[in-house]
Amino acid sequence: MTIDTSHDHQPLASLTAETGGKTRRIAVHVVMIVLSVLSIFPIYWMIVTSLRPENEIFSTAMWPANPTLDNYVFVLTRIPMLQMLFNTTVVAATTAGLQVVTGLFAAYALVRWKMRLSGVIHGLIALSWLVPFQVTMIPNYVLASKLGLLDTLTGLILPNASHAFAVLLLYHAMRSFPTEILEAARIDGAKSWKILWQIVAPNMGAPIASLSIIAFISAWNEYFWPLLLSRKPENSVVQIGLQMFMTQEGNLWGPLMAAAALASLPILIIYLVLQRHVIESFMKSGIR
Incomplete structure (x- = not known):
């Protein structure tokens, strides 16, 4: 007498495939999150540095202890x-x-x-x-x-x-x-x-x-x-x-980051407003 065990293996195979699919999706999301952080962090650090007073420019803190807009005022009045x-x-x-x-x-x-x-x-x-x-x-x-x-x-x-x-x-x-x-x-x-x-x-x-x-x-x-x-x-x-904020005597990092933030702002606004159209245009035209 033989026993058919095919029905016992089918749920196990299906469960294994489903688990493998979830693992791959989680791995993909983890990689995308890491890449997103690596892409956004320089912009975040530029903005944070532009808000630091002169005595905190080289601080490694994630946020300045005494944020100020002096660098932006300096940029707008200097040039x-x-x-x-x-x-x-x-x-x-x-x-x-x-x-x-x-x-x-x-x-x-x-x-x-x-x-x-x-x-x-x-x-x-x-x-x-x-x-x-x-x-x-x-x-x-x-x-x-x-x-x-x-x-x-x-x-x-x-x-x-x-x-x-x-x-x-x-x-x-x-x-x-x-x-x-x-x-x-x-x-x-x-x-x-x-x-x-x-x-x-x-x-x-x-x-x-x-x-x-x-x-x-x-x-x-x-x-x-x-x-x-x-x-x-x-x-x-x-x-x-x-x-103009990069000289032989040294770089004015606070004003330089403030000027860079102002220079990047229009491009960032354009991308945020037209994000869907930007992605669609590149996909339809075949540009990668």
Whole structure:
């Protein structure tokens, strides 16, 4: 006589699989919590240091014993911080907008207009992405000097008005756009300008949003070009303002952290307000 034990092993296997699944989920959550703490802690420490008085700057306490806003007052009275924040916002927003527009023009021309050298042009644009900005910085400076753009916001914007990354991102996104829609619009008499702005651009929200975010953050963090072009603090950007608190005699850590907190605040607010749209734009455009 044989005894069927399959029914006895099935609940045990199911219980083991369920336990293993819970263990994996717990491990994943623990790793995510640790990574989140590691990401947030520098921001927390920057804010805490900005609130410390001078005699507590190097304290390792998690919160200052006597928090003060003196560092923020020092920053706002020592340099034109608010004007620098305004300049940086104008430069970053304008640069991002121009990169989107020039990227759309170039990508549409490469995708829709059949040219013998289109492959060569695409390759040259891709190769120009590999050239560091430090290589073209001096020629750009000479040109800006001859055009009278030194110490101006226009001079900070124009060299970054177009970028190879913007062209390539929108080019690959535009290649997947249904050609049937474009042909139907052309048969109806629509010109290239109307097709681009009324059909193509409205249906490329994800890549355009991704490009706008990347271009804005990149322009906001730009340092070398404003350092070379700017002369007066009121015509400069916030990254130059941060450098003013770093001297050969030593760094003013309290004011430096206060200025860094003020410089980071707009980016953090933008991310918190547009968090869902930022994540969706990166997921839909395939950027990781």
